[in-house]
Amino acid sequence: MTVVIMGNSHIGAVDRSYDRLGPDFEPRIRMFTAWNGLREADAPLSIVRNNRVEFLSKEHPKHAATAERICGKPYIDVGGPGDTWGLAVGSHTTNYGGGKWIDVEPSAICLPGLQPMSAAALRASIEYRQRYIRDFLSRLKSTGLRLFVISSPYPRSDAPGLTKKWFRPETAIHVDRESRAVLRDWLSKQGIDLIEPPPECRTSEGFLKPEFRLLTHPNGLPDYGHGNGAYGALMLQRIIAYLKTGDQNADIGPLDSGLEPS
């Protein structure tokens, strides 16, 4: 079985855990990033042409170089029926990050004095932001691949927009939940499975638990959006369980002692 996992930066944590399983672990997975998750709503991600996936994102030279190093080519051959592809798409930070929710709140939770956005408008805006994701997934699925989607982690309560009080935690959670629901509904209609984040990583409010946060990068750059190695280990566990059982909610327990959260 050929398994390819590609997508946004949230597969970084998963890949680091996979590497620790060693070269003999089955199934073998080719894993790499192919675009910046913050660009998912801005432009087409990649195209499927001549039975290959080519990169289109602004940073595509870097991602194409990664693919070339891993696959031997600056693009990816699609393969055929029987192959399995996992796509990490639907980055939560694109939905609630930056300055999108400073003056506006979803009408269901809107405080007086702020501009309410109706549920229908919110859903329409989410669908608009997911249009390139949908197009890419549809094209990939039409090749006959077995396809599944890997969720991004839960929102982080230490995101700067929240700690600076530019918008409320309730807004981030509401928008994130709606974004996931819209994507989940669409994937379900397309017959594409979805691997949700590990529920044990979620606080009662819906945020990523602090012990699963990636805090800084080796170069000192702070991080407010990604999961750490412990998160990646649990997410990989869910992905492997899915690959082995075909059940998107399967739980087969820890893969080995080396992947226990640390």
Place this chain on the structure above:
Amino acid sequence: MTATASGEHVLTASLYSKSALRAVCGELHQRYEEVDYFPSYDMVASHPYRAMFFNPNLRSVSPQGVDYVMAAFLGAHDSGDKPEVVARPETPTNAEVHALEEEERAACEEEALEAFGA
């Protein structure tokens, strides 16, 4: 609008888009008995008001304009007690928001390069 992808001059494109939206509102109001039209756009943008509710950039509406419109709206709809306006503890500048979004983008790139970069 400050820019348009329509190929038209931004002035004509802006007036066209607002006119189209106003026409849609008018049609919905005329067609459906349960749909009302509140003329907030007309109160701010029409010529009797001499553009006095616009900020110096002549594009965004001033707080005085918003207050004027909302007073008319709440007065017309008998909203009862005026709701307490919740002010944000911090209102960021555009530069701060841009800086934050750049930081988020950089973190995503860094995470990808760390895991898969050369």
